[in-house]
Amino acid sequence: MNVITKKISPTIYIRYNLPEVYLNQFKEICPNIVVEPWNFDGPEPEVTVDLSKCEILLTLGMRDNLNILKKAKNVKWVHSISAGLDAMLTEEVKNSNVIISNAKGCTSVPIAEHTIALISAFAREIPAMVRKQKTQEWCKMLPVRTLAGATVGIIGYGEIGYEIAKRCKGLEMKVIGCRRNPEKKSKEQEPADEVVGMDQVDEVLAKSDYVVVALPSTEDTIHFMNKARFNKMKKDSFLINVGRGNTIAxxxxxxxxxxxKIAGAGLDVFEVEPLPKDHPFWYMDNVIVSPHNAYNSNNHSERVMKLILENLTRFYEGRPLLNVVDKKLGY
Structure with a gap:
């Protein structure tokens, strides 16, 4: 849907479907908008407008490698509607002056709720119950566990980890957060019992009944969880990944x-998505496959659009943007 004619260079170029209600709010801030949706599961479409004066690009950092910047050399700010920037942060983009922001924080609460659902499902043997329901098997003595007193280790203790920790503490679990900068949050606001550095990750794995991986995708985190680290985990522990698929070998x-070696895994993200039909994860009774849906909620669009609208206002008022990404760190 073109909002202006193709002869006029847009100030804002949008690469996804924007509901009319939000489009009208965008136009109140900047009328020069073009929307040309890209189905990100398919090939990149041709741009049909002149982008020589475009200043703002809204797209999906998980899929868009920003080749479009070759046609939009005056873009000052790119916003990703995903928190992940796997495709976007090329060396060329990292070394450019373009500001990158993302949807960090918009998905933290639903991802935390999804994590609690996966932990609870394993603790209460829900997968086994579902399998037995299909064969009408009545089994009262499943080896269920209580969450109160159990330890959850959160590897990659950022905003998502913080929300997970708050909910785990509500279930009377012990929480250990593991992050690059363990001093970042103040003690008064901290739900975790302990926050330690990444140099202590092996100790966290050895203590945890549930290991939650919420790492971003960076050069340092690719296959961070590998055989050596799985061997540090308890034999009866569970792995939950709600971060990035490539952080798991x-x-x-x-x-x-x-x-x-470990009891099971709840996985929302994978190295190849959609997960190939012949992948072993589909057929393992001790694995819960979730189709990269932890971020989703009934008010997801509202959260994302509220952030973008706030940033648009800030951009035109010359104020600092929210969620600006450190392009060198990757988040």
Whole structure:
């Protein structure tokens, strides 16, 4: 849907479907808008407008590598509607003056709720109950666990981890956060029992009944959870990944799950998405596959659009933007 004619260079170029209600709010801030949706599961479409004067690009950092900037050399700010920037942060973009912001924080609460759902499902043997329901098998003595007193280790203790920790404490669990900068949050606001540095990750793995991985995708985190680290985990512990798929060495995880080295895994993200139909994860009773849906909620669009509208106002008023990404760190 073009909001202005193709002869006029837009100030804002949007690469996803924007509901009419939000489009009208965008136009109140800047009338020069073009919307040309890209189905991000398909090939990148041709741009049909002149982008020589475009200043703002709204797109999906998980899929868009920003080749479009070759046609939009005056873009000052790119906002990703995803928190992940896997495709976007190329070396060319990292070394440019373009400001990158993302949807960090918009998905923290639903991801935290999804994490609690996965932890609870394993603790109460929900997958086994579902399987037995299909065969009408009445089994009262499943080996369920209580969450109160259990330890959850959150690897990558950022905004998502913070929201997970708050909910785990409500269930009387012990929480250990593990992050690059363990001093970042003040003690008065901190729900975790402990926050430690990444140099202590092996100790956290060894203590945790549930290991939640919420790491961003960076050069340092690719296959961060591998055979060596799985071997540090308790034999009866569970792995939950709600961060990025490439932070897990999937072949190593399959081997550990098959051998009983760890009890199970709840996975929302994968190295290849959609998860291939022949992948072992689909067929393992001790794995819950969730189709990269932890971020979703009934008010997801509202959260994302509220952030973008606030940033648009800030941009035109010359104020600092929210959620500006450190392009070198990758988040």
């Amino acid at each position: 999937e072949e190593d995880l399959v081997d550990c799950l098959r051998s009983g």
